[in-house]
Each structure stands twice: as C-alpha cells, then as structure tokens.
Amino acid sequence: MKNKNEIKTGFLVVIGIGLFIFGFSYLKSNDIFVSDRAFYAIYNDVEGVVNGTPVTVNGFPVGSIQDISFFKNNSLIVKFRVENNIKFSINSIAQIYETGLIGGKALAIIPANDNSRVAVYNDTLTSSVAPGLTELVNERLNPLQENIESMIVNANSVLDKVNSIFDDPTRANLRTSVSDFSETIRDLKETSVMIKSVMKSNKTNIDQTINNILNISTDLSEISETINQSELSTTIKNFKNSSDDLNSILKNINKGNGTISKLIESDTLFQNLNNASKSIDLLLEDIRLNPKRYIHFSVFGKKNKSYQAKNK
Structure with a gap:
C-alpha cells in the first residue's frame, strides 16, 4: 500500500x-x-519585437524569436529558432517588418539565391529593418510638405506684389474704369432694346424687303440663264456657218477650182514666181553696184562699170 x-x-x-x-x-x-536550429541577427532597433515574435519565410511561419539581449555598442542581438527542414543560404537576410496597420512585427528570412553554403546552427545572418507604414507615409509627405510650403511662400510673394501694385491711386482708377465699363454696358443694353423695338415695329417692311430681294435675285438668275442660252446658241450657229464655209473652200481646192488650187497643183506658176524673184534680186544687186546707171548725174564723166552677174 x-x-x-x-x-x-x-x-x-x-x-x-x-x-x-x-x-x-x-x-x-x-x-x-519540433526540432529546430538557433540563429542570430544584430540590430540597432527592435521596437515592437518581443520573445515569441514569429519568424517567416515567404510569409509562412517557420519559427519564433527566442531571446533579445544587448550586444556591443548598445546594439541588440536577437536569437531566433527555425525548423530544421527549412534550408537557406548563409547570405540570407533576417528582416524585421510590420505585419499590419496596427503595428505588429515579425522577422522574415529572405533567402539568398546563390551558391553559398547553407546556414547552420548558431550562424549570424545579415540583418535589416523594412520601413514601416508610418515611415513610408512620412517619406512621401515630406516632399509634398516642402512643395506646399514653397507654394505658400510664392503665393505670399505674389500677394505682396499685387498689394504693392494696387495702391490707392490705382484702386481709384480701377473703380473709375469699372464704373465707366458699367455705364458702357448699360448704354449697350439700351441700344439693344431700341434696336429690338425698331425691328419689331418694322417687321412687316423688313420681311417685304427681304422677299423683294429674293425675287430680284431669282429674276436676275433667270435673265442670266436666258442670256447665256442665247449667246451660246448664236455662237454655235456662227461656228457652224464658218465650218460650212471652210468645207466649201476645201472642196473647191480638191476639185482644182480657183487660184489657190492652181498654185498648189501647178509647177509652172511656182517656177514663174521663182524666176521673178531671182530677177528682182539681180536688179537690186545691179542698182547697188552701179547706181549711176539708173541716176544720170556725173561731174567728171566717169565711165560706168559694166554689170557682171554673180554665179550662184
């Protein structure tokens, strides 16, 4: 018992x-x-990271952070464990990142696709910290803030220049110009009302005038068309008569009637004209060489030179 x-x-x-x-x-x-291996990474800041923070590879949990302690120069060394079946290079990076908008943290192992040796127990990996949402927003907002501040400064400068331009005399002139412009607009409105009234009272006369203009335009068009048709008919008729006369002349020439036909068909007339032309040439040449033969004026009684025909 x-x-x-x-x-x-x-x-x-x-x-x-x-x-x-x-x-x-x-x-x-x-x-x-679960059998696992321990690894280390050194950081300057591990805000939001505690014991038990998950370790992931491509977003899948493969371990957790086991311990955080101070190291050299106030840096922090983080010990984390990874399952034995997860293999990665010694050049892989242990990166702390935010898991959501509420600020949760995790440690991601970013494998290095190289031919370096596989990381083993107690190896120290290269560390990095991914920028959080707040840091990214600040990174985007800082240039925007600078641009806005620059725009505000430029706007203030423009306003100062505008204020310096629009002094009291300028404002007075501007008021006067606006007043004059208002009066001009008012006069234009009155003129427009008067024109509308005149148009309304003379609408019948205006319509009649427009109708008369349209009728005159129609009549002018008809008259122009009639004139064109008449001139065209006369031209065609004259052309036909001229063509008939030309045909008659050509028929007579073909039949051998008339002087032109004889001139074309007879060689005798051509030879006579050619001989007459040569005789005239000889006469003119003789007159040029012996003008005294034809003009009887001699002071010394010089004998005239006999004419010798040129051989051509």
Whole structure:
C-alpha cells in the first residue's frame, strides 16, 4: 500500500515537471515537439519585437524569436529558432517588418539565391529593418510638405506684389474704369432694346424687303440663264456657218477650182514666181553696184562699170 502511494507521488512529480517544462517552453514560444536550429541577427532597433515574435519565410511561419539581449555598442542581438527542414543560404537576410496597420512585427528570412553554403546552427545572418507604414507615409509627405510650403511662400510673394501694385491711386482708377465699363454696358443694353423695338415695329417692311430681294435675285438668275442660252446658241450657229464655209473652200481646192488650187497643183506658176524673184534680186544687186546707171548725174564723166552677174 505504501509503495503504491510512492509510485503515485513519483508519477505526479514527473507529470508536474513535464507540465512545467512544457509551459515554460510554451511561454518562450518554443515547441518541444519540433526540432529546430538557433540563429542570430544584430540590430540597432527592435521596437515592437518581443520573445515569441514569429519568424517567416515567404510569409509562412517557420519559427519564433527566442531571446533579445544587448550586444556591443548598445546594439541588440536577437536569437531566433527555425525548423530544421527549412534550408537557406548563409547570405540570407533576417528582416524585421510590420505585419499590419496596427503595428505588429515579425522577422522574415529572405533567402539568398546563390551558391553559398547553407546556414547552420548558431550562424549570424545579415540583418535589416523594412520601413514601416508610418515611415513610408512620412517619406512621401515630406516632399509634398516642402512643395506646399514653397507654394505658400510664392503665393505670399505674389500677394505682396499685387498689394504693392494696387495702391490707392490705382484702386481709384480701377473703380473709375469699372464704373465707366458699367455705364458702357448699360448704354449697350439700351441700344439693344431700341434696336429690338425698331425691328419689331418694322417687321412687316423688313420681311417685304427681304422677299423683294429674293425675287430680284431669282429674276436676275433667270435673265442670266436666258442670256447665256442665247449667246451660246448664236455662237454655235456662227461656228457652224464658218465650218460650212471652210468645207466649201476645201472642196473647191480638191476639185482644182480657183487660184489657190492652181498654185498648189501647178509647177509652172511656182517656177514663174521663182524666176521673178531671182530677177528682182539681180536688179537690186545691179542698182547697188552701179547706181549711176539708173541716176544720170556725173561731174567728171566717169565711165560706168559694166554689170557682171554673180554665179550662184
């Protein structure tokens, strides 16, 4: 009986120790049923990162942060555990990033696709911190803020220049110009009303005048068309008569009637004309060489030179 109680007591102690170890490991985010490896990374700032913060690869949880402690020059060394079946290069990066808008943090292992050796137990990886949403917003807002401030300064400068231009005399002149412009607009409105009244009272006469103009335009068009048709008819008739006369002349020439036909068909007339032309040339040449033969005026009684025809 006494042995049974001792066995029960020992069994309860073992269970208690096991539960204590399991609970302690759970609180430290260590799974005692999963074999893993420990790695390290050094950071200058680990705000929002605590023990148990998840470690991910491509967004998938593969481990957790086990411990954070101070290192050299006030830097912080983070110890995290990764499951044994996850392999990555020693040149991979351990990057802290925000998991959402509420500011949760996680540690992502960004694998390096190179031919370096695989990271092993207790290796230290290169660290980095991804900019958070607040930092990104500030990064975008700072240039915008500078531009807005520059625009405000420029606007103030423009307003100062405008105020310097629009002094009291200028404002007075501007008021006068606006007043004159208003009076001009008022006069134009009155003139427009008068024109409308005149148009309305003389609408019948205006309509009649427009109708008369349209009728005159129609009549002029008809007259012009008639004149064109008449002139065209006369021209065609004259052309036909001229064509008939030309045909008659050509028929007579073909029949051998008339002087032109004889001139064309007879060689005798051509030879006579050619001989007459040569005789005239000889006569003119003789007159040029012996003008005294034809003009009887001689002071010394010089004998005339006989004419010798040129051989051509």
